[in-house]
Every structure is written in C-alpha cells, then in structure tokens.
Amino acid sequence: MPELPEVETVCRRLRPFVSGKTIETVDVLDAKIIRGHEPEQFVAHLLGETIIDVERRGKFILFKLTHGYLVSHLRMEGKFFPHDERVNPVKHSHVIFSFTDGSTLHYNDVRKFGTMELKTNEELFVTPPLSLLALEPFDPNVTAEALHKRLSRMNVRAIKTALLDQSIFVGLGNIYVDETLFRAGIHPTRPAASLSTVEVEAVRQEAIAVLTEAIERGGSTIRSYTNPDGATGTFQETLYVYGQTGNPCRKCGRPIEKMKLGGRGTHYCPHCQQ
DNA sequence: AGCACTGTTTACAT
C-alpha cells in the first residue's frame, strides 16, 4: 500500500532491471487493471517497445517507452515482481510482461485497485491523472507562502484531509501524513485555513523530512508492502503515531489515540498536537 | 458468522 517513499523504492529497483529491455509479449490476465484503452490496443502498442527509463511522479510509476509512457499506480496492494526467466503466474498475477532477453515482469495486485495506462508524450502531463497533481514535494517552488495561500481558501477542511489531497500536496498517504502532523505538533482536525504561515512551513519541512527518511529506509512495511525483491522497508520502526494506538508517546509519554477522520484511521498525540 | 479494518483514488450526491 504504497505512498511516495514506497513508490520511489520500487522505481529504484525496477529501473536497472527493465531499462533497455524490449517487450516481446504482454499477457493481460485481468482487463480491469488496464485503463484508457482496450486491452488489445494496450498490448498491441507495447509489443516491440523498449523501456528507456523508469521515472516517478507523485505515487505514479512512469515507464518511459520508445513511444510514449506506460503510467502505473499501485493503489493499495499493487506490486511488480521482476524475474530473470519465464515463470508461471501466481494468485493475483494480473499483467505479465516478457522481454526479448527472456526475463519477465509480473504485476500482482490482491485488491485489483491498481491501474496501467498508456500516454503519449504530449498527453502525459496535461491530461489526468498527472495533470491533477501538485508539484513534487521537493520542488523549491513548493513554499510555505504558496501552500498557506492555498490552504487559507479551504472553508472547513481539516488539515489532514487537505494534505492527503494530491492536488494540494503530493506524496503523503495515511502513514506519512499522521507522522508529519505529529512532528509538526499540529492536530489533524485543525481547519486547514487556521494554520499560520509558520505552522504551514513546519508542516512542509516535516513532510519533506518524513518522506526523505522513509525513502532512505526503503519505505514502511506495516502488513503487506514489500519491494520488488520481496524485501521489507524499515521506516515503520521509527513511527511516532501511526499504528501506535495506546502506546506511550515517545515525546510526552501519554497514550497515542486513534480517531476516524475523512474515513481514514487517524493517529495522534492529544498532548503534543493541540 | 459477520463486521470492521486496511498504506488509494475517484465517481457521485449534497
């Protein structure tokens, strides 16, 4: 269930594996994964294409092809598994790529929420879904002033809900947004418009710190995430609030609480986050 | 058994 650090970890693993390889066959075992085109068109376009590079934009994986891009989102449970040879699909294998060197890439997705879509170079950033994204969080143009201006226009929205909106801030999901708000000392239900520029800057800095540290640790494995090698991340060892319900806060010792906000489980310290 | 929960996004109703 990847957020930006997990997707970045996946991209770093896939990049050396697929770069320079030419697609020989594509088996679509479940058409639900394919968006934008009929599966037949999807396959027909990919045959003979070479994967030039693997890039990331937000939580999307971008396979740069000879012609255009294959854009993939893992949603909750999507996983890519590289293999040096042809192997049989397993349960929940939905799309299988084989390359002219004999290696294969399997897409596995228990809940089938993940997507794959072809885009031309011209369409890529000016059509949904990528056109809807805010700037990358590490972009210097993401300033406290710009973010504060945007948040100040929100009527009643809670800061947590706003930060999960990828058109406002890119890369945070339910784990890292809770961690960001804890580190910034901001209560998740605070109206987004009520944050001062100083508080917004604290949120921005902590978000970048959390995302950066999580990338360095290969992401977080709470229950099911593994990278394409099957390895787990280790950032979960450093979590302050996510999944820590009832445990003593590492800053003040009072128990971490959990509530429901915007339909998502929300973890916070009632003392450190007023 | 049945229900609530899960790391995401979006279509739809209000």
Add this chain to the structure above:
DNA sequence: TATGTAAACAGTGC
C-alpha cells in the same frame, strides 16, 4: 465549487 461518502476488491482479525 467544495466537501463528504461510497465504491472498486480481497484478505485479516476480532
């Protein structure tokens, strides 16, 4: 327009 809810699906845990 903005915001909240349900839905897509499968598995796990109580």
